[in-house]
Amino acid sequence: xxxSAGVATGRRGPRELLKDPAFRRLLFTRxxxxxxxxxxxxxxxxxxxxxxxxxxxxxxxxxxxxxxLLPYSLVGPFAGALxxxxxRRKVLIFANLLRGLAxxxxxxxxxxxxxxxxxxxxxxxxxxxSRFIGSGLSASLPHVVEEQSVVxxxxxxxxxxxxxxxxxxxxxxxxxALFGSDDAxxxxxxxxxxxxxxxxxxxxxxxxxxxLGPSVVDEPTNPFLAVARGLADGAKHAWRAPSVxxxxxxxxxxxxxxxxxxLVTVLLMRNYFTDHGLLRAGLPGLGQMxxxxxxxxxxxxxxxxxxxxxxxxxRAVLGALVVAAIAQSALGLPMVLPCALLASFFITGAGQxxxxxxxxxxxxxxxDEARGRVFALYDTLxxxxxxxxxxxxxxxxxxxxxxPGLLIAAxxxxxxxxxxxxxxxxxxxx
Numbered sequence: 012x013x014x015s016a017g018v019a020t021g022r023r024g025p026r027e028l029l030k031d032p033a034f035r036r037l038l039f040t041r042x043x044x045x046x047x048x049x050x051x052x053x054x055x056x057x058x059x060x061x062x063x064x065x066x067x068x069x070x071x072x073x074x075x076x077x078x079x080l081l082p083y084s085l086v087g088p089f090a091g092a093l094x095x096x097x098x099r100r101k102v103l104i105f106a107n108l109l110r111g112l113a114x115x116x117x118x119x120x121x122x123x124x125x126x127x128x129x130x131x132x133x134x135x136x137x138x139x140x141s142r143f144i145g146s147g148l149s150a151s152l153p154h155v156v157e158e159q160s161v162v163x164x165x166x167x168x169x170x171x172x173x174x175x176x177x178x179x180x181x182x183x184x185x186x187x188a189l190f191g192s193d194d195a196x197x198x199x200x201x202x203x204x205x206x207x208x209x210x211x212x213x214x215x216x217x218x219x220x221x222x223l224g225p226s227v228v229d230e231p232t233n234p235f236l237a238v239a240r241g242l243a244d245g246a247k248h249a250w251r252a253p254s255v256x257x258x259x260x261x262x263x264x265x266x267x268x269x270x271x272x273x274l275v276t277v278l279l280m281r282n283y284f285t286d287h288g289l290l291r292a293g294l295p296g297l298g299q300m301x302x303x304x305x306x307x308x309x310x311x312x313x314x315x316x317x318x319x320x321x322x323x324x325x326r327a328v329l330g331a332l333v334v335a336a337i338a339q340s341a342l343g344l345p346m347v348l349p350c351a352l353l354a355s356f357f358i359t360g361a362g363q364x365x366x367x368x369x370x371x372x373x374x375x376x377x378x379d380e381a382r383g384r385v386f387a388l389y390d391t392l393x394x395x396x397x398x399x400x401x402x403x404x405x406x407x408x409x410x411x412x413x414x415p416g417l418l419i420a421a422x423x424x425x426x427x428x429x430x431x432x433x434x435x436x437x438x439x440x441x
Contacts, residue, residue: 028160028163040103046176057200069410072405073398073404077402094146095382100215107208107212111208114204161375165371170315226379249373252373253436262393264424270400276297281412301355303355307355311361311363312363319368339422343421
């Protein structure tokens with residue numbers, strides 16, 4: 012592992028980490044990219060789901076989720092191999108610039124009224140590049156902080172980045188109110204996301220060549236063979252680390268459950284809930300839900316590193332699964348607006364604890380030369396799981412979203428995930 016010059020040894024908190032210029036630069040690169048992600052996704056969601064010129068049934072919504080989540084399932088194996096072969100500084104620069112072009116193309120498609128496969132294909136391209144950027148940032152982090160501070164640094168960077176993505180979504184809702192909710196207004200809103208990608212590329216340009224790794228390259232000379240090996244190698248390295256494979260089981264259970272509850276919530280907000288005092292239905296309601304989810308992310312980020320140190324990673328993961336299961340059943344099943352908003356706080360916060368635990372497992376228990384491939388595999392399986400859950404849910408959920416059976420199944424999935432986590436964690440590697 013390469014540590015930035017001037018970094019002292021020993022575990023440091025966020026305040027001390029922020030004094031290091033290399034960590035700050037990587038952090039601000041993430042923040043700019045995350046803001047752009049939030050604007051793009053909220054702008055596109057508003058264009059497809061809450062546009063008076065368009066209609067969306069559960070299957071159409073599932074298609075939208077697929078467009079946002081499947082990209083890494085398609086390019087993940089390739090990205091992983093390339094992240095462990097290419098200078099990650101160049102990846103962060105050029106991938107952000109390419110994403111900017113894809114965002115502008117998607118915005119133009121929205122403005123011209125394009126929908127269906129055409130629009131989703133452009134969204135797939137934009138999101139695929141975004142996943143590439145995210146894995147590059149995660150794989151680069153151990154090169155700018157010492158090993159003892161990886162958990163804290165990852166929790167801080169990932170959590171604040173997620174909160175900034177939520178802020179970006181809020182900005183998109185404000186821009187939508189300014190520009191209008193029709194195709195033209197949605198196009199202008201979506202196009203604003205390009206600012207985030209340009210700023211991220213500019214900030215990443217300040218890194219010295221090679222400082223973000225990879226420090227060791229074990230790829231073959233032929234780049235096509237390197238790409239072909241990516242998925243298999245990621246799986247092999249993940250399998251050798253029981254903490255990583257167990258974390259995959261727990262996190263995938265969460266993503267499947269979360270996907271189902273998100274589908275149900277979007278439909279409830281769109282077709283069933285009505286305004287309740289200061290609480291709003293429709294797209295403003297989703298904005299309020301995102302704000303509470305952002306609060307859950309922030310609190311989870313502040314507490315996770317301390318929770319892992321005091322209770323251990325195993326108890327942290329199991330506790331998060333139990334909290335999510337309780338919130339899913341106790342707050343989700345009543346299907347009333349206040350409870351649904353509160354459920355988003357607990358479920359998203361618990362999911363963030365799970366993600367930070369898995370991220371730290373990969374960063375600490377997987378060798379640097381394979382870390383990019385494991386992160387790519389992680390995102391690949393992560394998104395396939397959620398898209399599959401949303402697609403299956405879309406086949407049976409009514410248009411108004413009222414489906415207690417789906418939420419009960421999601422609750423059971425959390426509990427099964429906890430049992431699977433324990434089994435995988437105790438596995439003996441031979």
